[in-house]
Amino acid sequence: MRILVVEDEIKAADYLRKGLSEAGFIVDVALNGFDGQHLIQEFEFDLIILDVMLPGLDGWQLLQILRRTSQTPVMFLTARDAIEDRVKGLELGADDYLIKPFSYAELLARVRTLLRRGPPRETEFFQIADLHLDLIKRRVSRQGERITLTNKEFALLHLLLSREGEVLSRTLIASQVWNMNFDSDTNVVDVAIRRLRAKIDDPYSVKLIHTIRGMGYSLEVQA
Template structure:
């Protein structure tokens, strides 16, 4: 089991890393919201322990980003004990809320409970025509040929496969893959789709990624 701790207090972060590691978990630590975002985008975690008051992105903002793409259990760990803060955290999608100072025994019990509960299982495999994606192994194959994709290309293809047959706007794709809104004159989505097509479609007769003029992109088998 792999746990991410997003905590800017050095002593608390080191304490959690040591205690959770000794309890048998793999532990990564981020000391601000932006580093936390980077790790969440790059790796899969079974649980995230999240402080509220963080440099860069705060805990509320980071939780919103997490919930756009993941159902990973999130435990808020914070000194803010006001009821409205706890309610806000739970309404934004946190699974549990623990106040500092805390007992490590209690935190460990909550961690184990959340890990037993786990997130709803998402699809691990996608198959469209002769294109296959294994999400957990991060493996993409077409016509028995392994495709080498960057992290963003993989995320983009994953999104298109999840929403097979649906036309996705450039703005929606940008918000899901890059977790932010791009100005209308930014062509980052077009560039990413072009690069993905070069690997997924160009070498093959059947094209799967299609442009819908004025609307966006869709992945489907042509009729």
């Protein structure tokens, strides 16, 4: 499962990243509100741990932006210990509110409780022919051999696998993977497809990614 920590104190952020990673989670860290907003828009998280006092957007503002489009569980982790602050955080849509300084054991217990409450997860494992993708461990292999992908290549392959057999337009791919409107003068999608093919198709006899002329790309086993 993937957790985002939005914390401007570098030592605290590193402590949380190390502890949660050792507990088996994938952890991303943002050191200010604007970077937190960017990561939230770019990736899907199972839980967000959020400080209140942040440079740029503060935690209140970031939670309000998040709640317009997402019900991802949010835990405030902050030194703001006044009752009115706790009430404000929960009324804005936070799922939990933990005061600094805190016990790591308590934090981990609360994290696990929130994750158990979370919405049903999407499919975690994908397979087509001899290609496997593990969404949680972010691992890809073909014929049992590990394939290393960049974050964008992984997101692109995940999108293609989740829509197996469908023809995906460049516009849809650009919006889903890069969160951008497709510009016909930009070949970012074609370049990314070419690089992904070089890793998961070129070394193998069975080709999985197909160009549909004038329409886009699809991933499937063709007879």
